[in-house]
Amino acid sequence: MKQYYISTANFRKLVQKLLKESTVVAPIRSQKNSNIEEINAGNIENIDIFGFRTVEPFKSYFFKLTEKVSKYFGNDEPAHSRSLTVIGARGCDLEAIEIMDKVLGEGDFLDPFYKSSREKTLIIGADCTECGKTCFCTMVKGQPYPEKLFDLNFSPVRDGYIAEVGSQKGENVIKKNPSLFIEATSISIDEKEKNRKKVINCLNENNKQFKLKYDLSITHKKNLENKVWRSLTKDCVECSACNFICPTCTCFLLLDQNKKEDEHERYKVWDACLKAGYQKVAGGANPRGRLFERLQNRYHCKFDYSFDRLNRYTCVGCGRCIDGCAGNIDMRKIFVELEKQAPLTAKLE
Numbered sequence: 260m261k262q263y264y265i266s267t268a269n270f271r272k273l274v275q276k277l278l279k280e281s282t283v284v285a286p287i288r289s290q291k292n293s294n295i296e297e298i299n300a301g302n303i304e305n306i307d308i309f310g311f312r313t314v315e316p317f318k319s320y321f322f323k324l325t326e327k328v329s330k331y332f333g334n335d336e337p338a339h340s341r342s343l344t345v346i347g348a349r350g351c352d353l354e355a356i357e358i359m360d361k362v363l364g365e366g367d368f369l370d371p372f373y374k375s376s377r378e379k380t381l382i383i384g385a386d387c388t389e390c391g392k393t394c395f396c397t398m399v400k401g402q403p404y405p406e407k408l409f410d411l412n413f414s415p416v417r418d419g420y421i422a423e424v425g426s427q428k429g430e431n432v433i434k435k436n437p438s439l440f441i442e443a444t445s446i447s448i449d450e451k452e453k454n455r456k457k458v459i460n461c462l463n464e465n466n467k468q469f470k471l472k473y474d475l476s477i478t479h480k481k482n483l484e485n486k487v488w489r490s491l492t493k494d495c496v497e498c499s500a501c502n503f504i505c506p507t508c509t510c511f512l513l514l515d516q517n518k519k520e521d522e523h524e525r526y527k528v529w530d531a532c533l534k535a536g537y538q539k540v541a542g543g544a545n546p547r548g549r550l551f552e553r554l555q556n557r558y559h560c561k562f563d564y565s566f567d568r569l570n571r572y573t574c575v576g577c578g579r580c581i582d583g584c585a586g587n588i589d590m591r592k593i594f595v596e597l598e599k600q601a602p603l604t605a606k607l608e
Contacts, residue, residue, distance in 0.1 A: 261430075262443040266419040269439040274303050274346070276436060281342035281381065284320065286313050298346075308347040308385040309415055311394060311403070312577055316506030317345055317352050321376045322359060324529050328372065328513070331523035344381045351396050351577040353384055353408040355506030358573050360408075362509050372527070381428055384409035388454060390461040393578030395591055398466055399475070401576050403458040414451040421451045469591040471598060475572065478597050479563040491593050492554040494586035499531035501557070501580035501588075507573045510537075532557055558593065 265273065277283050278298065286293035288307040292314050298306065320343060348356070356377075363370040364377060384405035387394075396403055405412045410429035413420040421443050424430050433440055471478075502508050512530040517523055530537060533553050539545045547553045565573040574590075581589050 261424040261433075262448060263422045263424075263433060263440040264416075264419055264443045264447055265413070265422050265440050270413070270420060271303050271306075273432075273436060273439050274298060274306065275300070277344045277381075278303075281344045281379075283344045283346060284317075285346035286310075293347075295347075306346065308413060308420075309388045311387045311389050311391045312349040312351055312579075313347070314579070314582075315504065316355060316577070316579065317348055318355065318359065318506050320345065321356070321373050321380070322363065322370075322509060322511075323372070323527075326372055326527045327524055328527050329525045331515075331525070342379045342381075343376070344383065346383045347385045348382055348405070348409070349385060349387055349577075350402050350405045351394075351575040352506060353382070353405045354396075354401055354575040355577070356382070357408050358507045358569065358571075358575075359509060361569055381432070382409050382411075384412040384425075386412070386414040386451070386455060387458050388415055390458055390465060391578060391582075392465060393581040393589075394462060394576065395466050395469070395578060396576035397459065397462045398469065398471070398591070398594075399572045399574050399576040402455075403462060404455050414454065416447045416450045416454070421447055466591065469595055471594055473598060475562045475594060476566045478594070479559050482597055483559060483563070485597075487596065488555040489551050491596055492551040492588070494588055495533070495550055495554050496585050497533050497535070497550055497553075498585045499533045500583035500585060502531035502533055503529060504579040504583040506577060506579070507561075507575060508532075532560070558590075 274283060274285075278300070283298040284295050285298050285306045286308060287296045287302065287305050288310070293307060293310055293312075295313050295315055295317065296302065359373070360377065363373040386405070387403035390403060394403070404414065405425075407425070409423075409425040411432060412423040412425060414423070422433075422440060424433060502510075508529075508531075510530040510532060511527050514526045514528055515523060516526065532538075533550070535545070535548070535550075535553075537553070538547050547556055561574040562572055565571060581591075
C-alpha cells in the first residue's frame, strides 16, 4: 500500500474540503470516551482519532435504527442517501462493516438501503493508540489497526499521521489534495509500526487472564447443549444492550403503520434475539422460550453458526457488549468457563 504523511494542520484542511462534498462523521473525545458526531466548521478542532474505538459503532450510518422502506399501495421507497465520509473507524469497526457487507450486500437478497449507503461512503480508518479494558480484538483473530476495507487509513505519529491508501477512492482523495500530503519517511513508518506493537502488547496484557487453549468456534460447537449455560448467563436481564451496541448484529423487523385511512407505511427497525418474542411463531410456540437459551444462541451465532455461513467469527472483539451489559456479563469470562467446565471440551485435545 502507498504511504504518505499528512500534518495535523493539513488533516483539518482535508476535513474542511470533505465537508463541502459530503456529510462527515468522526470521533469527538468526551472525558474518557469518544463518541461519533457529525462534523461542522465549529467542531473540526475537536476531532480526536487517538485512543481506541468509539462508544457506539458506525453501524447505524449504513444500517439505520428505523427506516421507511415502502408505502401501501404504491411503490417501494427509493434507496436514497447522501454522500458520507466516516473518519476514525478502527480495525474492529472495519471488520464489522465487512461482515455487514456480506450479510446485507451480497447474495440473492440484498438490502438496497444498506447497499446505497455503503456505495456513497468514503471510509477513513485509524489505528488504535490505546486499548480499552474490554477490548479483545486479538482474541478473535483481529488487530488494533485496520488491515482492509478502508479507502484511507490514518496512523497517528509525531505531529501528524501516516496515510495508507486502500482503494481507488482513497487514491482520488490524495490526487485531489496533493498539497496536503508528502511521501512518508522511513522514520515515520517505523514509528507507526512501533505504536502498533505497543498496542498489541497492551491487549495481550489486558487479556492474559483470558488465555484460551482452543479455537472459539470448536469450543462452542462442542457445547451447544451444555448445562453450564444456565449458570453462565444467570445475570442477564434481557435488556438487549449487547444486541443494539454490537457492530455486527443485523437482525431487523418489519412494522406496518396506518398513517391515514388510505395511507400505510412499512418500516424496517432493529430487532434483538434476546427478546422473548424474537422467535415466537404463530400459535404462540417459542423454541427458545427461556432467557438462558436466547443468550446461549447469541454466542453460538457469533462463534459457531457464523462459520457455517461466512467462515469466520461475527464477533470482532470490540468489547462494547461488555461495557453496555446491565448484568456485568463479560464475554471473555464465558469463553474461559466453557473450556474449564464443559465436559465435552476434553474431547478437543
